[in-house]
Amino acid sequence: MSNRFGLPELGVGIGLRTVHYSHIVDTQPDVDWFEILSDNYMHTAGRPLHYLDAIAARYPVAMHGVGLSIGSTDPLDRAYLRELRALRDRTGARWVSDHLCWTGVAGKNTHDLLPLPYTEEALLHVADRVRAVQDFLGAPLALENPSTYVEHAGGAARTMPEWEFLARLSEAADCALLLDVNNVFVSAYNHGFDPRTYLDAVPFDRVVQLHVAGHTHHGTHILDSHIGPVIDDVWRLLALAHARAGGVSVLLEWDAEIPDLPATHAEALRAREFIGKVAA
């Protein structure tokens, strides 16, 4: 391990998806680890937990959420946090992650990962909330850089690039990072920056996990659709990030037109073709 939190390097894993439940339970494939979508196992007492218990007993898992809404100006949802912590304790998840975003305000929820304005006000606000969540969990929270399709102008306030915001936030809140290199690639295209500029600013000692995924190119913009396979440019970013982190857990997300588990796993294992082939 090379991250400052002492969190383990789990190898190359894949996101746990319901279409693969039976295959995993029945055949126990040789997958290093699974990332679970926390929200799929919250607000339920039924079948999702039936499968999750069996899989978490056999494989290392980490939790990845979409519902924390760390950037919202609504109060933190304590009921959500309690359920998140209970799920972490139930599964023995190695860490808990969510996104640098907000999902709703004024009691509403858009269920989307909405972009924050990267202002000093937002930095202070989010850092306070990350600290509160970490105090509640008794563990570092890993925040993921989102794919974004728009940037806030910020009005009279100075805005900073996302990479600066993320680096300063992780320092201020002493949190971990989940670096999604596909999201870096997507946002770089959508906003017109060099993805290596982003990576140059990432404090890699805080990176506990890397995400990689497929996307959909629409010419005018790229959608973070998680439809694989992963393009080589993104794999090369992954290899660069992996080298700079000095070894870190890797995870493939595939969320639409999902192939069977062997094919999904084979795509994830392409990471090994690229890792170690670039200089940090």
Next chain:
Amino acid sequence: MNRHVVDVVALHERASATPEALARPRSAPREPSRAAPTPSAEELTLRGTQLWFQRAVTTPESEESAIGEREAATRLTAGPRLTALERLEIYRRGYHARLVECLADDYPVLQAALGASAFEALCRAYVARHPSESPSLNAYGRLMADFLRDGAPDETPSRAFAADLAALEWSIVEVIHAASSEPLTLEGLGRIPAEAWAGARLVANTALRLQRFEYPVNAFFQQVRDGASPALPSLSPSATVVYRSGPTVWRMDLTEPMFQVLQGLLAGEALAAALGRAEAGLAGVDPVEIGQRVTHWFREWVASGLFVRVEI
């Protein structure tokens, strides 16, 4: 008693992905004639920004954008290839597509019954009427049957049938997410002393929903699952119990006397009282035969896992 498995695989699985299937082709956003208002200092705070952004994103796509190009440009930057408003519209389309996809996961047979276009219109009306107020989507579609009875677009076909079908499909979602316990077995049943039978009460599996319908919706559901494209059925009362045993969800059609007995048992009536309901529904049938039938139903229900224990 025929029972059928529900082969639900993926049920509104959450992901951090942006939906690719953005169902509605979009023309370029229209530019309202009004001038772009200058945001106040309060409106430019983080709170004000979020309230503004959310209003823009959640405005139904059937309506003109809540904001225009000039207003968008006061708050958002243009990208290398898209204007500020075009970039914002990606989120508006994603918001609606995600919730429509969630409802399609919950109501696949309703979607087949109404057709893709009418179903999408129904879902968009639902999304406009019922914005989500929970971090979870598991219960987002719970109001669909009520919405079909009162609030759905007038052009929605066969709303009464659709409401019944939605109620059946929602009960499947509910039992998937409901807790369940180890079921009572026939062996466990056999250990009850004979003298305790009449007053015994059965405790039902919590992952179970018993429903009565105006239409034969379970038969329709099965036909669609079998790959048929049946015509929408006429009025004909039916009753169905939906329940989960382990990871498997089952549907079982019931006759009216069966429904009466099972309803009594689920309501906590003592066995003798609940089983006595069969006599009312089977007038003219020989009492011995009634006893045999009820015993058969009862054993089948226990063997199917509808109950978890007996309280004597």
